Amino acid sequence: MVTPRKHAATLLAALAAALRMANDNLSAGLIFAGALGVAREYPELRKLLDDNMNGLGKVMMAGKEQLCASYQAALFPFADDIGMLTKNPFTDPxxxxxCSRPPSGSRSAADASPPCECPCRGGDPRTRAAASETI
Structure with missing residues (x-):
């Protein structure tokens, strides 16, 4: 049986490996997109990012958070995702x-983020244009 502590350790190890491999690499934008997606589900993680991102990281968050993952992946490749944080993402409490919590799929539908409205998913392109004009 996998205990929550073992699950958390395994998940952290996998995330750490993915982040280290993608850092300063072509897929850095995609990993950053994943972090923003998880931060939407966990407000305390979003607060950690807001409070500990350097200037470039804050610009990236503002530019990317309104986009779906496919668009986000193309923005800011080769970024130093790890270097944008003032705290260690591998050991921060x-x-x-x-990571020690159950997967977000086990949360109620009422807690879920609103669906993506990007044109790639059939959303209204005017909504996306209006969001990008505010950045």
Whole structure:
């Protein structure tokens, strides 16, 4: 049986490996998109990002958070995702706590984020244009 502690350790190890491999690499934008997606589901993780991102990281968050993952992946490739944080994402207690929780699929539908409205998913392109004009 996999205990929550073992699940958290396995998940953290896998995430750490993915983040290290993608850092300063072509897929850095995709990993950053994943972090933003998880931060939408866990407000304490979003607060950690807001409070500990450097200037470039804050610009990236503002530019990317309104886009779906397919568009986000193309933005800011080769970024230093790890270097944008003032805290260690591999050992921070907030990250460890989020990784030790059950997968978000076990949460209620009322807690879920609103669906993506990007044109690639049939959303209204005017909504996306209006969002990008505010950035």
């Amino acid at each position: 907030v990250v460890v706590d989020v």
